[in-house]
Amino acid sequence: xxxxxxxxxxxxxxxxxxxxxxxxxxxxxxxxxxxxxxxxxxxxxxxxxxxxxxxxxxxxxxxxxxxxxxxxxxxxxxxxxxxxxxxxxxxxxxxxxxxxxxxxxxxxxxxxxxxxxxxxxxxxxxxxxxxxxxxxxxxxxxxxxxxxxxx
Amino acid sequence: xxxxxxxxxxxxxxxxxxxxxxxxxxxxxxxxxxxxxxxxxxxxxxxxxxxxxxxxxxxxxxxxxxxxxxxxxxxxxxxxxxxxxxxxxxxxxxxxxxxxxxxxxxxxxxxxxxxxxxxxxxxxxxxxxxxxxxxxxxxxxxxxxxxxxxx
Numbered sequence: 613x614x615x616x617x618x619x620x621x622x623x624x625x626x627x628x629x630x631x632x633x634x635x636x637x638x639x640x641x642x643x644x645x646x647x648x649x650x651x652x653x654x655x656x657x658x659x660x661x662x663x664x665x666x667x668x669x670x671x672x673x674x675x676x677x678x679x680x681x682x683x684x685x686x687x688x689x690x691x692x693x694x695x696x697x698x699x700x701x702x703x704x705x706x707x708x709x710x711x712x713x714x715x716x717x718x719x720x721x722x723x724x725x726x727x728x729x730x731x732x733x734x735x736x737x738x739x740x741x742x743x744x745x746x747x748x749x750x751x752x753x754x755x756x757x758x759x760x761x762x763x
Numbered sequence: 764x765x766x767x768x769x770x771x772x773x774x775x776x777x778x779x780x781x782x783x784x785x786x787x788x789x790x791x792x793x794x795x796x797x798x799x800x801x802x803x804x805x806x807x808x809x810x811x812x813x814x815x816x817x818x819x820x821x822x823x824x825x826x827x828x829x830x831x832x833x834x835x836x837x838x839x840x841x842x843x844x845x846x847x848x849x850x851x852x853x854x855x856x857x858x859x860x861x862x863x864x865x866x867x868x869x870x871x872x873x874x875x876x877x878x879x880x881x882x883x884x885x886x887x888x889x890x891x892x893x894x895x896x897x898x899x900x901x902x903x904x905x906x907x908x909x910x911x912x913x914x
Contacts, residue, residue, distance in 0.1 A: 663833040663857035664815075664824055673815055682814040698856050701849025701873070706814035720883065722852070732871065 617712050620644055620690040621743045624714070627654040627667065628692040628750055634659060638750050641667035641691040643675045643684070643708075650687065651675040667691060668699040672706050683707050692747040694721030694740065703736055710737045714747025768863050771795055771841040772894045775865070778805040778818065779843040779901055785810060789901050792818035792842040794826045794835070794859075801838065802826040818842060819850040823857050835859050843898040845872030845891065854887055861888045865898025 614622070620642055627640025631654035643651040653670025657663060668691050675684055688710040689703060694717040703711055711723060718725050723738045765773070771793055778791025782805035791805040804821025808814060819842050826835050839861040840854060845868040854862055862874060869876045874889045 657833050660827075661831050661833050662824060662827040663835070664820065664827070664853055665833075666856075669815065673813060676811075676813040676815070680812050682808050682812050682816075684814070696852055696856065697848050697873075698852025699849075701847055701852050702815055705817075705847065705849050722848075726883075732877075 616647075617690070617739065617742045620649070620688075621692070621712065621714055621747070623649060623652070624667075624690045624692050625743070625746060625750065627652050628747070631655045631667070632750065632754050638754050639667045639691065639693045641671045641689060643671040644688045644690065645675075645684075645686060650678060664698070666696070666699050668695050669702055672702050672708075676706065685709065688712060690742075693717050693751065694723050694725060696720045697722040697726070704732055704734055707734060708736055710739065712739045712742055714741070714743050715751060716740065716744070716748075767798075768841070768890065768893045771800070771839075772843070772863065772865055772898070774800060774803070775818075775841045775843050776894070776897060776901065778803050779898070782806040782818070783901065783905050789905050790818045790842065790844045792822045792840060794822040795839045795841065796826075796835075796837060801829060815849070817847070817850050819846055820853055823853050823859075827857065833857060839863060841893075844868050844902065845874050845876060847871045848873040848877070855883055855885055858885060859887055861890065863890045863893055865892070865894050866902060867891065867895070867899075 624640045628638040632638030636655045640654040651671045651674035653667040656665040684706040690712045692714040694713045700722040775791045779789040783789030787806045794802040802822045802825035804818040807816040835857040841863045843865040845864045851873040
């Protein structure tokens with residue numbers, strides 16, 4: 613029996629796999645409102661040649677467009693990798709209620725892995741390490757394959 | 764005689780004014796490569812109803828599109844207001860060399876005003892407070908006018 617968080621993290625994992633299938637670092641995200649997926653996204657940095665095209669940013673842009681509002685209050689975002697500071701900033705700016713992430717990103721993560729010490733009045737709730745093993749395995753296997761190809 | 768930084772900050776100020784003219788918080792930015800403006804942007808959050816539409820993000824998206832590359836190495840970004848964490852993250856992600864900002868943003872700024880303590884290996888150079896008075900006056904007058912209209 614899956615928890616709510618595991619259920620939506622599995623959906624985010626599907627999008628992460630779609631990124632991996634197109635030779636992008638496999639990170640996926642879904643944005644949930646009232647227990648329904650409002651928007652989804654996956655990393656497209658290489659394909660779009662655009663540094664902004666992280667999974668979370670695609671989700672937020674799509675959700676704002678669907679709701680016709682920059683405020684995504686009451687929305688939760690599920691992402692397979694701990695978001696970077698750009699994405700945490702976008703999540704704060706769009707007033708998303710909760711961040712649920714899968715694998716930790718010790719180098720670039722901005723939830724737990726980098727101390728931000730923000731004075732911002734708005735702080736989303738953060739839940740880490742949901743289906744962590746599956747999410748990190750997907751990334752690990754992607755980079756293993758890449759290393760093998762370049763040997 | 765204007766310095767290089769003042770020259771480009773004046774250009775960014777022109778875009779900030781354009782934002783203010785459309786009832787947006789007046790923040791503008793230009794992205795400079797080889798002493799030429801490659802891209803410009805201004806805050807369009809309300810018009811677009813999208814939390815991502817900060818001046819810096821518009822600049823970066825446009826510059827990536829023009830250069831057909833997510834790497835904006837050797838580019839400098841001039842922005843009239845100290846960038847928030849989303850924009851600092853986007854600047855790091857796109858490998859912009861230098862951030863030059865005008866007015867400080869004590870609440871939301873992520874250059875000096877919030878201690879980020881990042882472990883990121885890539886760190887852009889930061890120069891603050893160029894034409895600070897002009898940049899902060901523009902914001903101050905905008906909010907004064909807003910307060911007056913709502914009295």
